[in-house]
Amino acid sequence: MISTWIRHRAGGGRAGKKQQPDGNLNMEVTIPTHFRCPISLDLMKDPVTLSTGITYDRENIETWIEAGNQTCPVSNQVLKSIELIPNHAIRKMIQEWCVQNRSYGIERIPTPRIPVSPFEVSEIVSRIVSATKRGDQIGCQALIAKIKSWGRESERNRRCIAANGTGVALSAAFEAFATASFEKNAGVLQEILSALPWMFPRDPEGQSYLRSSPSLRCMVWILECGDLSGRQNAVLALKQLLSFDQQHVDALGKLEGVTEALFKLIKEPISPTATKASLAAIFYLVSSLSSSSEKIKSRLVEMGLVSLLLEILVDSSESSICEKALGVLDSICCSNEGREDAYSQALTMPVLVKKILRVSDLATEFSVSVLWKLCKNEKKDEGSALVEALQVGAFQKLLLLLQVGCGEKTKEKATDLLKLLNPSRGRLECIDSMDFKNIKRPF
Structure with missing residues (x-):
């Protein structure tokens, strides 16, 4: 051939x-x-x-x-x-x-770089451990920079680095330098966070270092005081940590300032990546069963998270951001304060109805869930939520959803909503849920 x-x-x-x-x-x-x-x-x-x-x-x-x-x-x-x-x-x-x-037209192939070996990774990991014990942040930064340089060369290098204990060593170093001093060791702490996203430890030992009180308080401090890249890396690390275990959620939820720091990253976005990570971190905090979850919900509602989420849903066309914003809104609306704030927002019903069958299956699931919570829990003598939902076309959208098909839980909620909406639909005029021009935005 x-x-x-x-x-x-x-x-x-x-x-x-x-x-x-x-x-x-x-x-x-x-x-x-x-x-x-x-x-x-x-x-x-x-x-x-x-x-x-x-x-x-x-x-x-x-x-x-x-x-x-x-x-x-x-x-x-x-x-x-x-x-x-x-x-x-x-x-x-x-x-x-x-x-x-x-x-x-044939181009000369570049001279390939020799891939990093497990021995080289193990050697540099040992040097990181030694530098950490000495408190040598400059030496530790240089070694981390070398690891990041290897990682940029190829995906194979990244796999080799991650598979040979680097994540655990960096997590231990982060805890040690955080315990010593946030301010004095800010450089090496932010350098460690910049490397962790692609070698995040999945074993209990590595995660225990990052779950410790000094490590969590340091990450929150970087969220508040770090530079833009430091803040983004900190929220990425927190999001990954929270996704593993309820223990991590409980530990972070007890810290002061974390709610405000995450809210600020959403209100004053620095990048889509940081926004998505912040929304995911908040979702883990407000959807958990921890004792601090209700307090966090109340605080976020008080700061204006509901109107901020609605603003994101109106302005963003990225499905991942919409899904996370709807997920947070769904958890927030489990509380009385969250629902009361959602009732007061003119955009709530139009936005929720619009997102059904428009973004993704997950976004539809969350939208229906929020609608169900608002209509189901509304006081019987008010009924304004049902009226608003009917006026923006919720009945037609829900019928279409049942015809197209959806998950069992979503199907049950959609059916329940149709029963709630049906008695009033004959006497109400439906308007286009896509038109936000005549609706006053609360921001």
Whole structure:
């Protein structure tokens, strides 16, 4: 089988014709067989040799080995070692061939970086532990910068770094430096948080360091006083921590200032990533069964979270942000204070009805749940929530939802809502729920 490399036109992606000095058209460049990976049959970019003596492209053979295969794909011999030895001779020959054929549109492959090894990671982790014990924040920062540099080189490096205890070592270092002093060690603390998102410890030991009182208070302090990147990394770390265990939620919910710091990140957004992480963190706090959950809900309602969530839902077109905002609103409306505030907002019913079947299944589920809580728990002598829902087309939307199909719990709530709405729908005029022009916004 012979593979060829044909130059393509810049636009359209069709095979192009290269006009040669001698007038020949449609010249094709044949890739030498020994330059092609035996697995993909493509030109090798990072040739490596197995213990069997066969050379493959690194990415392809790593995928083969990671899939659980223990034999050489070509020879079918059992691999005595999975060490991949860079084949510099073949790589240089491929680069020279690329240069010789650059007139045909072939680009020279870059010299690949050698991937980091588990031994190198273990060594630098040991040095981080030693630097932490000495209280050497400058040395620790330099080592973390080296790890981040390795991680930027390839996804393989990231997996190797994360798999060799780096997350636990950084978590322990974070707790140690946080215990010593937030202000004096702010640099190394923020450097650790910048590396944690892609190597966050999933084992109890690593999480226990981050769940400790000094670590949590330090993250809240960075949320309040850190620079923009520090605040974003802190809220990302908190969101990941809260997603693992109820213990983490309980511990964070007892700290002063966390509610205000997270609310500020939503009210004064620094990036979509930070906004989503803040909404997720608040969702974990207000939807938990901890004793502090009700206090947090009351405080957030008092600060104006309901109107802020409605503003986000009106202005944002990103499904992930809408889902999280609706999830928080659903949890907030479990409390009397939350529902009372939602009743008072002119945008509540139009926004909720609009989001049904418009964003995602999850957003629809939350929207129906909030509507159900507002209509079900409204005082019998008022009925304004039912009237507003009917006027913005809730009855028609819910009927359509049942026809399209939804989850069992959502179906039950939608059916219950239709029963609540049906007695009044004959005497009310329905308006377009998509039109917010004549509705006064509370912000």
